[in-house]
Amino acid sequence: EAGVTQFPSHSVIEKGQTVTLRCDPISGHDNLYWYRRVMGKEIKFLLHFVKESKQDESGMPNNRFLAERTGGTYSTLKVQPAELEDSGVYFCASSLLQNTEAFFGQGTRLTVV
C-alpha cells in the first residue's frame, strides 16, 4: 500500500514567486492535514481537511496561503507570493479517523531566496 506522497521533494523559488505543493494521501483516508516546520522550530499545524471540506484552517499563517482538496482526494497548498519566512519543510499527513495515528509524507522542503 502506498503511503502519503508529496511533490516536489524540494523547491527553490525567488521571493514573490508562486509555488504549489501537492499531497496524495493514503487511499481511503478522509482526513488530510498540512503541517510546517520552519528551521529549528516545532512542526506546526496549518489546516485539516475532512474529505473536500476544511475542518480547521486556524494554523494558516496568512492569506498568501491557499489549500484545496478538490474531490476529496489529493490536496494542493499554494503560496502566492512567497516570502522569505515561508521557507521550511511542509508535511502532509492523512488518517483514517481523526483520533487515530496520522501517516506523514516525506515533506516538501521549500526555500525562498
Add this chain to the structure above:
Amino acid sequence: AQKVTQAQTEISVVEKEDVTLDCVYETRDTTYYLFWYKQPPSGELVFLIRRNSFDEQNEISGRYSWNFQKSTSSFNFTITASQVVDSAVYFCALSYLAPSGTYKYIFGTGTRLKVLA
C-alpha cells in the same frame, strides 16, 4: 495550552548502548493521545507508537519501549542495544481535540540521536 517539551536536542551514543529520549507534555484535557515519530535522513515522519491518556501501561516492541507516566506528564522512549540504523530525529507529539473538532498534533522540537559504530 498544550505543549510538548523534548529537552534533549542531540544525543550521541555508541552502538549497543541503551538510550532514553525524554518527553514531557502539558495539557488540561483529560482525553488526549501521545505519539512518537522517527524522522530518518530521507525526511518522512515514521509512526512508532500511539497511546491514549487512559492507558498508562508501558509498551515494549522489540528493542523499543515506552514509559508513560501521567503523574509526571512524561512519555519517555527507550531504545535498548542501539544500532546505527536508529540514528534519526525523534519527535514526541500530543494530539488533542481542538474546539473546531479537529484533532491537532503538538510536536516537540525533536531529539537528534546519533548512534556511532
